[in-house]
Amino acid sequence: MTAVTSPRIGVAGLTxxxxxxxxxxxxxxxxxxxxxxxxxxxxxxPAFWTAAALAAPAVTTxxxxxAWTGLARRFSLPTLIGWTGGLSAASCVxxxxxxxxxxxxxxxxxxxxxxxxVVLALAFRAxxxxxxxxxxxMQQAVSAGCLLGPLAGGLAFERGLLGLLMxxxxxxxxxxxxxxxxxxRQLRAEPDxxxxxxxxKRQELSLLCAGMCGSAGAFAFVAFFPAWATAHDPAVYxxxxxxxxxxxxxxxxxxxxxxxxxxxxxxxxxxALGLSLIGCCLTFAAVPLGAGLAxxxxxxxxxxxxxxxxxxxxxxxxxxxxxxxTVRLARARxxxxxxxxxxxxxxxxxxxxLGPSGTVxxxxxxxxxxAAALAAxxxxxRSARCPTP
Numbered sequence: 240m241t242a243v244t245s246p247r248i249g250v251a252g253l254t255x256x257x258x259x260x261x262x263x264x265x266x267x268x269x270x271x272x273x274x275x276x277x278x279x280x281x282x283x284x285p286a287f288w289t290a291a292a293l294a295a296p297a298v299t300t301x302x303x304x305x306a307w308t309g310l311a312r313r314f315s316l317p318t319l320i321g322w323t324g325g326l327s328a329a330s331c332v333x334x335x336x337x338x339x340x341x342x343x344x345x346x347x348x349x350x351x352x353x354x355x356x357v358v359l360a361l362a363f364r365a366x367x368x369x370x371x372x373x374x375x376x377m378q379q380a381v382s383a384g385c386l387l388g389p390l391a392g393g394l395a396f397e398r399g400l401l402g403l404l405m406x407x408x409x410x411x412x413x414x415x416x417x418x419x420x421x422x423x424r425q426l427r428a429e430p431d432x433x434x435x436x437x438x439x440k441r442q443e444l445s446l447l448c449a450g451m452c453g454s455a456g457a458f459a460f461v462a463f464f465p466a467w468a469t470a471h472d473p474a475v476y477x478x479x480x481x482x483x484x485x486x487x488x489x490x491x492x493x494x495x496x497x498x499x500x501x502x503x504x505x506x507x508x509x510x511a512l513g514l515s516l517i518g519c520c521l522t523f524a525a526v527p528l529g530a531g532l533a534x535x536x537x538x539x540x541x542x543x544x545x546x547x548x549x550x551x552x553x554x555x556x557x558x559x560x561x562x563x564x565t566v567r568l569a570r571a572r573x574x575x576x577x578x579x580x581x582x583x584x585x586x587x588x589x590x591x592x593l594g595p596s597g598t599v600x601x602x603x604x605x606x607x608x609x610a611a612a613l614a615a616x617x618x619x620x621r622s623a624r625c626p627t628p
Contacts, residue, residue: 252422264384269392299351324416326353331409371503374551452609454578459586463598488543508555523603
């Protein structure tokens with residue numbers, strides 16, 4: 240990840256924030272690929288409990304969305320960082336100690352209550368001179384967590400050490416939380432400003448719909464790409480190769496995000512979001528068109544590079560609409576969460592009616608719908624260059 244020097248907290252403080260974001264992201268991703276198997280080992284029917292555990296963090300994330308504005312007004316940003324890190328650590332410990340699916344469900348609810356997607360977005364933005372640099376650096380840390388989490392989880396699960404891994408993650412979270420909160424003593428979340436006018440509300444709704452659809456398209460594709468691949472050529476697309484392709488897409492995202500940061504700081508983040516959505520749509524739709532293995536590898540790399548900029552562009556665009564940073568970032572985070580729920584459901588319907596290729600075209604359609612939502616309201620948010628107060 241690229242280093243970004245901030246006059247507010249310095250390299251060491253920003254490094255602590257990066258490590259905290261990585262530590263918040265990696266443990267859930269270490270569990271998710273093996274969640275159903277982990278629940279089955281508890282001796283219960285996994286279908287219901289797996290679905291409930293998958294949805295649990297989204298439920299509490301959405302419930303918490305209206306609360307963040309009040310919390311940001313009442314508590315300092317270092318206190319909120321402590322909230323996020325502490326609850327994330329508690330979630331890891333509960334997962335490690337869970338001997339039944341109900342306790343695991345509680346752990347996943349606590350994960351959503353931690354609100355890392357909102358608090359750490361505020362922290363990275365406050366620690367950076369520009370929106371592009373702050374949000375892109377945050378997304379780099381997220382990408383690193385998405386890359387490392389499944390790798391560590393796979394090794395731990397095979398050796399029966401998943402609980403120990405989660406306990407270790409909980410301890411690491413507490414350590415980096417203390418470091419990040421101490422380094423962020425000078426940081427503050429920007430207070431909410433005046434109520435938006437009707438035009439700003441329309442622009443915000445357009446951006447939130449675009450973010451939701453982009454997230455839905457990506458999660459639909461990731462969830463059902465294995466179904467398409469194994470139906471297309473099961474001898475070539477083994478689980479190991481599918482996992483490698485997934486990891487490579489996160490790796491290229493990690494590498495290209497500095498370029499996204501420069502683009503977001505030099506142009507309209509709304510335009511960048513639209514280009515990312517259209518690019519994802521085209522690369523998703525190209526998958527079933529007989530590109531061959533080399534073509535699929537190239538498409539997955541391109542998809543990782545294109546999707547990497549969506550969350551930073553969305554956060555920068557909603558912030559550029561006005562001074563109400565906390566509420567806008569909370570809504571943007573919620574829109575991405577809703578997309579994560581909608582996407583696999585829509586692709587599942589497409590699978591039932593159109594077969595495996597239908598799931599890929601559903602992912603493309605969702606991304607295209609996001610671009611259409613963005614174009615429906617012609618908006619020109621002010622530049623993301625404006626400094627934080």
